[in-house]
Amino acid sequence: MISNPTPQRALRGHMPQRPTPRAATTGEHHAQLVGRLTYRDRWLARMLHEHKVFTTQQIVELCYPSMRAANHRLLDLFKWRVVDRFQPFVTIGTAPMHYVLDIAGAVALAYEDGLDPKSIGYRHEDAIGIAHSLRLxxxxxxxxxxxxxxxxxxxxxxxxxxxxxxxxxxxxxxxxxxxxxxxxxxxxxxxxxxxxxxxxxxxxxxxxxxxxxxxxxxxxxxxxxxxxxxxxxxxxxxxxxxxxxxxxxxxxxxxxxxxxxxxxxxxxxxxxxxxxxxxxxxxxxxxxxxxxxxxxxxxxxxxxxxxxxxxxxxxVRTQQGPAALTAPDPFPPASPASRFRRRP
Incomplete structure (x- = not known):
């Protein structure tokens, strides 16, 4: 007996819902982020703006006690468009997930430093474009x-x-x-x-x-x-x-x-x-x-x-260019409200 098989798309994993680029810059979205972003989240966003890209393992080394804790929080930040992610092609095995700064994260950082978001030189196409860069x-x-x-x-x-x-x-x-x-x-x-x-x-x-x-x-x-x-x-x-x-x-x-x-x-x-x-x-x-x-x-x-x-x-004198955000302290802030807090 022939039955209707389950469509392939129904077997796929759930794709996280994310706001559109336009919605990620609205006051409503950022009003929600105010109560969601921790000091560590903002620090990580600033580190991504400064250094362009981190793998999941590197983010664990920076500010998380385990890969599980990092993945749990990075998924939230991805959903809120604070960070974006990609996975490069490799011929053997599987490449780690790579994270870059996304639109909502860049806007939040600019306002945090009292700058117009347009003045900091951030473009999402450039941020995610490092995925194709020969310097990745x-x-x-x-x-x-x-x-x-x-x-x-x-x-x-x-x-x-x-x-x-x-x-x-x-x-x-x-x-x-x-x-x-x-x-x-x-x-x-x-x-x-x-x-x-x-x-x-x-x-x-x-x-x-x-x-x-x-x-x-x-x-x-x-x-x-x-x-x-x-x-x-x-x-x-x-x-x-x-x-x-x-x-x-x-x-x-x-x-x-x-x-x-x-x-x-x-x-x-x-x-x-x-x-x-x-x-x-x-x-x-x-x-x-x-x-x-x-x-x-x-x-x-x-x-x-x-x-x-x-x-x-x-x-040394600074050359002209986009308004520079404050250089982040490489040591992460404490996160007392987080149950994943790293022990001193």
């Missing part, structure tokens, strides 16, 4: 380096933390006429702190081009009077060996090479970015210190203790 893997890699540092600072009894983290875009606005690092960070451990620029190499960039960036860092240090170490992350030990030769050759050609302290590491050296994995590039007459921890780089290249939370490199 690079951006996720850079962000993964820093989310791992944030997670280290949240371990019980931790005496270290990431106290500043700027995106490539913010660095470009500040000193892009001289150099454009992939990110800027400040790491504090015990009584030591290290300001640094990060160059994240996937092995696709010509080593000559990578080396020529040192000239820009020398120019920046000369202009500001601030010596900021440059940390270079490479994909393999083999690539690191080749890069170190090229970097050392170019460093010796600079007028003031001491203004550009360099250290390299390979992705396959260790999983912990603060571990003893960083190998400084020294001159032929300088003793070789071996691989050092992040805090030991601060001891090798001591820097003045900075008052407040504003990085010293902010003294």
């Amino acid at each position: 893997a690079h951006t996720v890699g850079v962000n993964g380096f820093f989310t791992a540092l944030v997670a280290l600072g949240q371990r019980p009894g931790a005496r270290r933390s990431l106290t500043a983290w700027w995106s490539e875009l913010r660095c470009g606005r500040l000193f892009g006429d001289m150099v454009r690092p992939d990110a800027y960070g400040r790491w504090r451990e015990d009584d030591h702190q290290l300001e640094f620029f990060l160059e994240f190499d996937f092995g696709t960039e010509d080593l000559g081009k990578l080396s020529r960036k040192l000239y820009g860092y020398e120019k920046l240090a000369t202009a500001t009077g601030i010596t900021t170490p440059v940390l270079i992350w490479l994909p393999t030990h083999r690539r690191e060996t080749s890069a170190r030769r090229a970097l050392a050759d170019f460093l010796s050609q600079l007028d003031r090479p001491k203004l550009v302290p360099l250290a390299t590491t390979a992705a396959d050296a260790a999983s912990d970015p603060a571990a003893a994995r960083w190998l400084p590039i020294t001159g032929p007459a300088t003793p070789h210190p071996g691989r050092l921890r992040l805090v030991e780089l601060a001891q090798l290249w001591p820097q003045p203790d900075l008052p407040g939370d504003v990085p010293t490199s902010s003294s």
Whole structure:
């Protein structure tokens, strides 16, 4: 006997209902969000605006105790159009979900900073467009380096933390006429702190081009009077060996090479970015210190203790562009009202 089968569409999972782009910007929708968004939600939205995209695992490292807790809240934020999401195609296995800032989240952040939403330069097409960008893997890699540092600072009894983290875009606005690092960070451990620029190499960039960036860092240090170490992350030990030769050759050609302290590491050296994995590039007459921890780089290249939370490199003039939102503190706020609160 032939019976009518269940239509395939009835077997599919439920698709969350979301407001339209127009509805997501209305006063009615934002009046509802006022009572729904926690401090952590707003902080995460600001982090997404600053750093463009995070995977679910990176968001867990930032501010959730478990994958389940993160997925539970991210689904709500997705329904409210605070965040949007996509899942890239991969040839083997399944890619993690990637999250970007959505329309309602951008509008809320603009009003939070007293800005016109149109002035902050947000476009949903650009935000979700990173899904097709050839720099997606690079951006996720850079962000993964820093989310791992944030997670280290949240371990019980931790005496270290990431106290500043700027995106490539913010660095470009500040000193892009001289150099454009992939990110800027400040790491504090015990009584030591290290300001640094990060160059994240996937092995696709010509080593000559990578080396020529040192000239820009020398120019920046000369202009500001601030010596900021440059940390270079490479994909393999083999690539690191080749890069170190090229970097050392170019460093010796600079007028003031001491203004550009360099250290390299390979992705396959260790999983912990603060571990003893960083190998400084020294001159032929300088003793070789071996691989050092992040805090030991601060001891090798001591820097003045900075008052407040504003990085010293902010003294460089800002280039013109869209109104910049306040840079978020990389350490998440406490969420006392949440049953998923991370233990101190």
